[in-house]
Amino acid sequence: MKIREKYENGLFTIRFVGEDFNQRGVNIYDLGHSLLAMQRIVHKAFLSQEGRLQKGAFPRKEEREALSLQVGERKRKSDAFALVPVLSDPAVQEAMKELAKYIFSGIVGYYTGNVLDKIHKEKDQDKKIFIGSLYTEVANIVNRIDASGSVEAISLGSPLLERETIASFNSETKEYLNSLKDEYFLGDYQEIKGSVYKLYPSSRIVAIKRAGGSTVSIFLKDEDFNEIRYRRETKPEYLFKGRPKYQFGVETKSVTEFEADAVEYVAKDS
Numbered sequence: 701m702k703i704r705e706k707y708e709n710g711l712f713t714i715r716f717v718g719e720d721f722n723q724r725g726v727n728i729y730d731l732g733h734s735l736l737a738m739q740r741i742v743h744k745a746f747l748s749q750e751g752r753l754q755k756g757a758f759p760r761k762e763e764r765e766a767l768s769l770q771v772g773e774r775k776r777k778s779d780a781f782a783l784v785p786v787l788s789d790p791a792v793q794e795a796m797k798e799l800a801k802y803i804f805s806g807i808v809g810y811y812t813g814n815v816l817d818k819i820h821k822e823k824d825q826d827k828k829i830f831i832g833s834l835y836t837e838v839a840n841i842v843n844r845i846d847a848s849g850s851v852e853a854i855s856l857g858s859p860l861l862e863r864e865t866i867a868s869f870n871s872e873t874k875e876y877l878n879s880l881k882d883e884y885f886l887g888d889y890q891e892i893k894g895s896v897y898k899l900y901p902s903s904r905i906v907a908i909k910r911a912g913g914s915t916v917s918i919f920l921k922d923e924d925f926n927e928i929r930y931r932r933e934t935k936p937e938y939l940f941k942g943r944p945k946y947q948f949g950v951e952t953k954s955v956t957e958f959e960a961d962a963v964e965y966v967a968k969d970s
Contacts, residue, residue, distance in 0.1 A: 896908050
């Protein structure tokens with residue numbers, strides 16, 4: 701085995717903890733889901749840094765080669781696997797090392813239980829979307845816990861960054877992730893404009909159509925909703941001020957939901 705592929709040189713490590721693993725290894729289903737999630741996290745991190753993270757996005761063929769991971773060494777320490785880049789090029793190795801730092805800075809909030817606070821304090825909009833989008837992959841890993849495969853806990857680390865354990869998940873953190881399933885976070889304050897074409901009185905939401913044809917659901921205060929509802933005009937145009945809403949697991953900066961704290965009517969001749 702090459703030196704760089706040894707467990708102690710792993711860019712990432714994933715360790716499955718369970719009493720049964722003294723006798724056997726983790727099953728293929730749990731391992732496969734977890735390894736695929738780790739690779740997808742690497743892709744998301746790269747796309748985020750490039751400003752290209754959006755729904756359905758995927759690194760280009762030549763980029764995927766440089767981002768690809770392989771199992772370097774398996775260690776019967778419970779049942780642990782070291783992941784290293786496929787390519788041994790020093791430039792690739794260094795780039796992946798920096799990418800790992802970016803990844804763990806996003807994952808740690810899911811482990812510590814304050815991911816919403818971390819997103820709120822993050823100034824970089826691309827990084828906010830990245831952290832929120834990680835929910836899908838982190839949940840895919842953590843959902844292996846207390847399932848049918850005897851996994852009691854899972855820890856992620858990076859020996860290459862001199863961090864044996866960076867995030868450790870158990871049944872309690874699994875419950876925390878489950879609580880985030882329908883949660884959302886707010887993006888940067890901004891203004892959007894569009895024509896109202898549908899109203900939802902029971903939820904105080906209006907649907908607007910923006911220039912270019914995209915649609916957005918606007919969440920409003922009672923008084924703002926009523927102002928729009930009772931205006932005697934077909935498809936009135938408004939300027940909405942507030943923040944876009946992003947659901948955990950979503951991979952796009954495109955605005956589809958918006959929480960408005962102020963509205964302004966746009967006259968037809970303006």
